[in-house]
Amino acid sequence: MSSKENREAYWKANLKLMGLLLSIWFIVSYVLGIVLVDQLNTIQFGGFKLGFWIAQQGSMYVYLILIFVYAKKMNTLDKKYGVED
Amino acid sequence: MDLKTLTIVVVVASFILYIAIAIWAKARSTGDFYVAGKGVHPIANGMATAADWMSAASFISLAGIISFAGYxxxxxxxxxxxxxxxxxxxxxPYLRKFGKFTVPEFIGDRYYSKTAKVVAVICLIIISFTYVAGQMRGVGIVFSRFLEVEILTGLIIGMGIVFFYAVLGGMKGITYTQVAQYCVLIFAYMVPAIFISxxxxxxxxxxxxxxxxxxxxxxxxxxxxxxIVxxxxxxxxxAGSKxxxxxxxITAALMVGTAGLPHVIVRFFTVPxxxxxxxxxxxxxxxxxxxxxxxxxxxxxxxxxxxxxIQPGEVGAVDGNLKYSDKPSWFATWEKTGLLTFDDKNGDGRIQYYNDKNESFKAKADSYGWKGNELKVDRDIMVLANPEIAQLPNWVIALIAAGGIAAALSTAAGLLLVISSSISHDLVKGIIAPEISEKKELFIGRVSAAVAILIAGYLGANPPGFVAQVVALAFGLAASSLFPAILLGIFNKRVNKTGAVAGMIVGIVFTLSYIIYFKFMHLELNNADNWWFGISPEGIGSLGMIFNFVVALVVSKVTEEPPQEIQDLVESIRIPKEV
Structure with a gap:
C-alpha cells in the first residue's frame, strides 16, 4: 500500500468508528433523553423513571464509555496502519 | 475551634498548598508558559481539565438549579x-497533532490568513472575559459569606492568589495547581453528599x-x-416544563459550546x-x-x-407549616445573608412555602387561608447551607468554603491564561512584532496575564448588571463561532479563508444580536411566543452554528480552493505520526 492509500484507509476507518459512536451519542442524548422521555418514563428502572434516569445519570455513563472505547479502538487503528505516536 | 476560625484555617491551608505548587512549577520558557512544556500526564491533565471546567457555577449553583428545575x-x-x-x-487529537500553542493560531494557520486569526482572537476574548467576570464575582461571594469579609476584600485576596500562580507559573503552574484544586473541590463536594445520602x-x-x-x-x-412538591x-x-x-x-448549544471553549481546548495541547x-x-x-x-x-x-x-405536617392543615418562632438556627444564619427571606403575608406566624404562580392551585391555597408564598429561597443555598440543614459537623462546612474557592480560582486562572496567550502569542508575536525574542514574549505574556487579572477583578467588583446572562451567552458564542471553524478546518479540506471568516462572522453576529435583542433590549418580549421556532436565547447558539456551517461551506464552494500546502497540513493533522 502506498503511503497515500494507507493514510486514506486509516482516515476512512476513523470516520466509520466516529460515525458509529456519534450516532450512539446522538440517540442517547437527544432521542432517549429528550424526545422519547415521556414514553420511557412509563418504564420503572429501580427507583427511577427510565427516561428521567437516562437524562440525569445514564447519558453521562454512556459518554464516558464512548470516549474510552474511541481512545482504545484508535490505538489499535494507529498500530494497524503504522501511524502510532 | 469555632466555625469561622476553622474555615479560615482550612482556606489558608489550601492557599499555602497552591502557592507552594506555583513556586515548584515556575515557567522557564514560552512552551512552559503556554502549554506546560507538553509534558503533562493524561490523568493529571484530566484532573486539571475537570477543575478548569467546573467553575463556581458547577460547584455552588448546579445542584440548586436541579433541585428547583427538576427534569x-x-x-x-x-x-x-x-x-x-x-x-x-x-x-x-487533531489540535494536539497540529502541536502549537493557541486556538487562534490554529485558525490563522489553517485558513492562511491574519484576518481569520484576528477574528478568532476577538471571539476568544469576548467569550473568555464574559466567563471570567462571573468567576471573580464567585470568589468574592464565597469569601464574604464564609469568612465574613467584604466582597471587595475577598476579591482582592482571590486576585492576589491567581496573580501569583498564573503570572509566575503560566500553564505549568496552573496545571499542577488545578490538580490540587480538583482534589480539594471534589472532596468538599462528596463528603456532605455522602453524609446526606x-x-x-x-x-x-x-x-x-x-x-x-x-x-x-x-x-x-x-x-x-x-x-410533596x-x-x-x-x-x-x-417532569419538565420546557x-x-x-x-x-439548549442541550446542543451547551454541548457544542463546551467543545468550543478555548480554555478547555487548550488543555489538550499540554499532553505529550x-x-x-x-x-x-x-x-x-x-x-x-x-x-x-x-x-x-x-x-x-x-x-x-x-x-x-418547612412543612412538617399535612399540607393544608392549620399546623402543617412550621412556626416562624420554631425555625432552626441555620434558617436565621442564612436569612442574614439575604439568600433566604421570609415575609409573613397572612400574618399567622407560620411559614407557607408553595407555588403561588400556579392558577389551578390558587383556590386550594385560598381555602387554607394562604395569601401567597412567604419564603424565597436562593438556589445557591442548596449547596452552601446543605451541611447545616443536615446538621453535619463544622469541618464539613469549612470544606465547602475551600471547595467553592478552589472551583472559582481554577476556572479563573485557566481563562486568564488563554486571554494572555492570545495577546502575547497571537497578536504581539504573531502579527504586531514577529521579531521579538522568546524572553520578551514570555515577559509580555506575564504582563498581559497581570492586566487581564486586573480587568477581571474590576468586572468582578463592579459587575455590569448582566453578568449572570453573559455567562450563559459564552456557550452560544463559542458554539456559533470557533467550533465550526475548527471542525471544518480538520474535516473539510475545501473550506478556505473566505468561507471560514464569513462563517465565523455570520455565526457570532447572529447569535449576539438575538441574545442582545431578547436579553437586553426587549426583556418583555423574551418568551416562547416571540422566539424564532420557539428557541430561547440560551439555545440560539445552535442555530448560529448551523448558519456558520452553511455560510462557510457555500462561500468556500464559490471561491478558490485553499493552496496545496494547506491541504497537506490538513492531511498531516489527521494522522498521529507520518509514516
Missing part, C-alpha cells in the same frame, strides 16, 4: 458533559441513593419528592502525544462526571430536606 435541568447535565464526546472525537436513604453512594427508598419507608426518594402546586420533580424543541437546542489527548478527554469527563452525577442526588435530597423542614 428541565437535564439540559445542563447532558450539555456540559456531552460536549466532551465531541472534544475527544472531533477536536482534541446516608441520613435520608441509608445508601452511602449518592448516585444510588438518588434512586433508593427513603430510610425505613416503602417509597422511593423521587416518588416522595414528586408527591405537586401537593404544594409545583411541577413534579421528574418545550421539546427548546430542550434540544495524540493518543494521550484522546485518553485524557476520557479522564477529564470521568473526573467531571463524579460531581455531575452526584449533583442531581444533592439537589433532590436538599429539596426534600428543605420542604420537610
Amino acid at each position: 428541565d435541568s437535564s439540559v445542563y447535565l447532558m450539555g456540559w458533559t456531552g460536549g466532551y464526546v465531541l472534544l475527544a472525537l472531533l477536536l482534541a 446516608v441520613q435520608i436513604t441509608g445508601n452511602p453512594i449518592p448516585q444510588l441513593a438518588f434512586g433508593s427508598n427513603l430510610a425505613g419507608q416503602d417509597i422511593s426518594l423521587l416518588a416522595k419528592l414528586d408527591e 405537586t401537593m404544594l402546586g409545583f411541577n413534579a420533580f421528574t 418545550s421539546t424543541t427548546d430542550l434540544l437546542f 502525544k495524540v493518543s494521550d489527548a484522546r485518553k485524557s478527554a476520557g479522564w477529564a469527563l470521568l473526573f467531571i462526571a463524579i460531581l455531575y452525577t452526584t449533583a442531581p442526588a444533592v439537589g433532590s435530597l436538599a429539596r426534600l430536606n428543605l420542604i420537610n423542614t
Whole structure:
C-alpha cells in the first residue's frame, strides 16, 4: 500500500468508528433523553423513571464509555496502519 | 475551634498548598508558559481539565438549579458533559497533532490568513472575559459569606492568589495547581453528599441513593419528592416544563459550546502525544462526571430536606407549616445573608412555602387561608447551607468554603491564561512584532496575564448588571463561532479563508444580536411566543452554528480552493505520526 492509500484507509476507518459512536451519542442524548422521555418514563428502572434516569445519570455513563472505547479502538487503528505516536 | 476560625484555617491551608505548587512549577520558557512544556500526564491533565471546567457555577449553583428545575435541568447535565464526546472525537487529537500553542493560531494557520486569526482572537476574548467576570464575582461571594469579609476584600485576596500562580507559573503552574484544586473541590463536594445520602436513604453512594427508598419507608426518594412538591402546586420533580424543541437546542448549544471553549481546548495541547489527548478527554469527563452525577442526588435530597423542614405536617392543615418562632438556627444564619427571606403575608406566624404562580392551585391555597408564598429561597443555598440543614459537623462546612474557592480560582486562572496567550502569542508575536525574542514574549505574556487579572477583578467588583446572562451567552458564542471553524478546518479540506471568516462572522453576529435583542433590549418580549421556532436565547447558539456551517461551506464552494500546502497540513493533522 502506498503511503497515500494507507493514510486514506486509516482516515476512512476513523470516520466509520466516529460515525458509529456519534450516532450512539446522538440517540442517547437527544432521542432517549429528550424526545422519547415521556414514553420511557412509563418504564420503572429501580427507583427511577427510565427516561428521567437516562437524562440525569445514564447519558453521562454512556459518554464516558464512548470516549474510552474511541481512545482504545484508535490505538489499535494507529498500530494497524503504522501511524502510532 | 469555632466555625469561622476553622474555615479560615482550612482556606489558608489550601492557599499555602497552591502557592507552594506555583513556586515548584515556575515557567522557564514560552512552551512552559503556554502549554506546560507538553509534558503533562493524561490523568493529571484530566484532573486539571475537570477543575478548569467546573467553575463556581458547577460547584455552588448546579445542584440548586436541579433541585428547583427538576427534569428541565437535564439540559445542563447532558450539555456540559456531552460536549466532551465531541472534544475527544472531533477536536482534541487533531489540535494536539497540529502541536502549537493557541486556538487562534490554529485558525490563522489553517485558513492562511491574519484576518481569520484576528477574528478568532476577538471571539476568544469576548467569550473568555464574559466567563471570567462571573468567576471573580464567585470568589468574592464565597469569601464574604464564609469568612465574613467584604466582597471587595475577598476579591482582592482571590486576585492576589491567581496573580501569583498564573503570572509566575503560566500553564505549568496552573496545571499542577488545578490538580490540587480538583482534589480539594471534589472532596468538599462528596463528603456532605455522602453524609446526606446516608441520613435520608441509608445508601452511602449518592448516585444510588438518588434512586433508593427513603430510610425505613416503602417509597422511593423521587416518588416522595414528586408527591410533596405537586401537593404544594409545583411541577413534579421528574417532569419538565420546557418545550421539546427548546430542550434540544439548549442541550446542543451547551454541548457544542463546551467543545468550543478555548480554555478547555487548550488543555489538550499540554499532553505529550495524540493518543494521550484522546485518553485524557476520557479522564477529564470521568473526573467531571463524579460531581455531575452526584449533583442531581444533592439537589433532590436538599429539596426534600428543605420542604420537610418547612412543612412538617399535612399540607393544608392549620399546623402543617412550621412556626416562624420554631425555625432552626441555620434558617436565621442564612436569612442574614439575604439568600433566604421570609415575609409573613397572612400574618399567622407560620411559614407557607408553595407555588403561588400556579392558577389551578390558587383556590386550594385560598381555602387554607394562604395569601401567597412567604419564603424565597436562593438556589445557591442548596449547596452552601446543605451541611447545616443536615446538621453535619463544622469541618464539613469549612470544606465547602475551600471547595467553592478552589472551583472559582481554577476556572479563573485557566481563562486568564488563554486571554494572555492570545495577546502575547497571537497578536504581539504573531502579527504586531514577529521579531521579538522568546524572553520578551514570555515577559509580555506575564504582563498581559497581570492586566487581564486586573480587568477581571474590576468586572468582578463592579459587575455590569448582566453578568449572570453573559455567562450563559459564552456557550452560544463559542458554539456559533470557533467550533465550526475548527471542525471544518480538520474535516473539510475545501473550506478556505473566505468561507471560514464569513462563517465565523455570520455565526457570532447572529447569535449576539438575538441574545442582545431578547436579553437586553426587549426583556418583555423574551418568551416562547416571540422566539424564532420557539428557541430561547440560551439555545440560539445552535442555530448560529448551523448558519456558520452553511455560510462557510457555500462561500468556500464559490471561491478558490485553499493552496496545496494547506491541504497537506490538513492531511498531516489527521494522522498521529507520518509514516
